[in-house]
Amino acid sequence: MLGIIGAMSEEISLILENMKNITEVQKGKMVYYTGTLGNQEVVLCKSGEGKVNSAMVATTLIFAFNVTAIVFTGVAGAVFSELELGDIVIGTDFLHHDFDATAIGYKLSEIPNKDEVSLFIADKKLSQQFTDIALELFGDKKVYSGRIVSGDEFVASPVRISQLRETFDAYAVDMESAPVAHVANKCDIPCCVIRAISDKADSVAADTYANFFKEAAKNSAALVVEFTKRHSL
Numbered sequence: 001m002l003g004i005i006g007a008m009s010e011e012i013s014l015i016l017e018n019m020k021n022i023t024e025v026q027k028g029k030m031v032y033y034t035g036t037l038g039n040q041e042v043v044l045c046k047s048g049e050g051k052v053n054s055a056m057v058a059t060t061l062i063f064a065f066n067v068t069a070i071v072f073t074g075v076a077g078a079v080f081s082e083l084e085l086g087d088i089v090i091g092t093d094f095l096h097h098d099f100d101a102t103a104i105g106y107k108l109s110e111i112p113n114k115d116e117v118s119l120f121i122a123d124k125k126l127s128q129q130f131t132d133i134a135l136e137l138f139g140d141k142k143v144y145s146g147r148i149v150s151g152d153e154f155v156a157s158p159v160r161i162s163q164l165r166e167t168f169d170a171y172a173v174d175m176e177s178a179p180v181a182h183v184a185n186k187c188d189i190p191c192c193v194i195r196a197i198s199d200k201a202d203s204v205a206a207d208t209y210a211n212f213f214k215e216a217a218k219n220s221a222a223l224v225v226e227f228t229k230r231h232s233l
């Protein structure tokens with residue numbers, strides 16, 4: 001069973017439309033949709049935005065639905081300067097850009113305690129399979145692989161973009177990838193993240209995002225739909 005998460009309705013709607021034999025399962029305030037997508041049994045959930053929402057859903061997918069892998073689909077702000085609206089970023093690794101224990105001697109994003117991991121790596125096989133499909137669907141000028149950084153912050157300033165680029169070598173910024181990859185890492189579940197660029201995280205990001213996020217969300221979801229036609233876990 002593959003777990004699929006998107007933060008907003010627009011990020012999961014194309015997937016839901018393509019699912020068959022849907023059953024709705026309510027857990028607390030969240031609705032999980034189980035069913036078939038392509039050749040794959042899946043459970044899909046709209047997590048809501050932000051780190052706690054997405055971490056909670058990832059945890060539920062693992063322990064209540066026994067998923068064997070998690071894919072996150074959605075939109076992100078561009079940090080890497082060559083990215084254009086609609087481009088696909090397949091996350092190679094993820095960190096919490098707002099995790100700040102610098103006052104007690106840690107680097108920004110570093111989680112205290114030597115046993116903790118602070119950089120969460122995407123599953124290489126899944127990411128490669130998604131990259132191959134993305135290249136076919138969108139062409140090599142629109143498909144990138146790189147680090148995605150997450151925080152409970154909608155980034156909309158050139159100063160913040162420079163910081164994320166210089167401190168973390170980030171390609172894209174969002175509010176959910178790192179927590180989902182963090183939970184997956186702790187539970188030894190493979191995970192990958194597909195994002196389409198909805199804005200450039202700059203001073204006009206709010207407007208760009210409002211005008212473009214639906215189209216970007218569709219690009220990302222289309223990849224998930226296509227993936228399940230070709231692969232099953």
Ligand code: ADE
Nearest residue numbers: 076077154155174175201
């Ligand atoms: N998701 C989409 N655009 C974003 C941005 N600029 N900052 C954080 N998350 C985002």
